[in-house]
Amino acid sequence: MSYDEAFKTLLISSNAKLNLELNHLVIKQDENIAKLFLKDINIIILESLQASLSSALFNAFAKHKIILLTCDETHSINGVFTPFLGHFQSAKIAKEQINVSAQKKAILWQKIIKNKILNQAFVLKKHNKIEQSNELINLAKKVSLNDSKNIEAVAAALYFKTLFGVSFSRDELCFENSALNYGYAIIRACIIRAVCISGLLPWLGIKHDNIYNSFALCDDLIEVFRASVDDCVLKLKGESEFLSKDDKRALIGNLQSKINFDGQNYPLNRAINHYVANFKNALLYEDELKIVKFDD
Known part of the structure; x- marks a missing residue:
């Protein structure tokens, strides 16, 4: 295939x-x-x-x-x-992944978080939140190796309260969180599939590290794509914590939203495949990790 x-x-x-x-x-x-x-x-x-x-x-x-x-x-x-042993050189790739240095992981995580925050800024700008979008752009510039200052959390607090209101919390039982969780789960599944095909160990993350999480690496890689789900949720009009069939279809349909990667536009589900392949080469070899951008 x-x-x-x-x-x-x-x-x-x-x-x-x-x-x-x-x-x-x-x-x-x-x-x-x-x-x-x-x-x-x-x-x-x-x-x-x-x-x-x-x-x-x-x-x-x-x-x-x-x-x-x-x-x-x-x-x-x-x-x-999910299938496992999706690559014919799985053992070779796993050994190389295990031996990746902490410095390289820190550099890649810095790039991922910068990319994530810039995509959040794009969503805010798209919805006419110019001042807050500019704040996020400035925060992205402050992300250090391994995001040691936890700029990601600072950006997230500003971002979600701007999107969904000052009282919004990701722990709240509400329509927005139900929709976000559903949309993220679909994106995560695509990333799991791509990671398994690539031969990388899905449990060996560069930042996420939990003995109960079999997909820590996938939870690292989803970060640059989360804002596409956020943007989709903003267009939905739910009145309770439960999603309608139309809501679910919209969140599934988000896999066809346009993503710019390495100078070309792809549907989101295919952009994920290209991104994971690029990440693998950046992690194991000397390739540059490229930026994921959303379509205007």
Whole structure:
């Protein structure tokens, strides 16, 4: 399978039987039947608790590097099935990754946080918060090696209160946080897939480090893409902490939003693939980590 081939994200929100048939995913819902090429599928979100899958299908998901997200009773994403050993040189790459110096990790984390804050500034500017956008741009200039002064947290406090109001907290149970969490989970799944394909160890982060987190590296790499979800959430009009089907479709559709990477525009899901490949070469070799920018 070519690196950029998969592009479809599926949401299974009602009773369904999922089966494998000649390299196709077959979805049966009542009298309706749909067939999709496995090679075209990027992510499947299994929202319904009344969906059944065969073990052969799980094997096919692993073979085709398809990410499966499961949901709990409130329809919130709570689990991920991902293939492993997605690269033919996994052992070689893992050894190189383990031996990366602390200095190189610190340099890369500095670049990631600068990129994240500049993307947050872009979103504020887009929504006519010019003064606060300029403040973030100035904060980005102050990010040091390994973000030792924790400028990321200072920027986040200003950013979220500007976006969602001075009383907003990321710990609050509200529509905005439900939408942010859902959107981030989808982006995270794409990054998990790309990292597994690259051969990098997803649990070995350059900054995030938690013995209970199997995807610490993915949580490092998501930072530059988070603001795309924030921008999408601003366009939604929820009235409770629960997301409608339209809200979820919009957050899934955000994977097709335009991202500029290395001078070219890509849909977000493909930009993630290119970014992870570039990050791998910057981490293990001497490539420059390139900047992710959002489309005007």
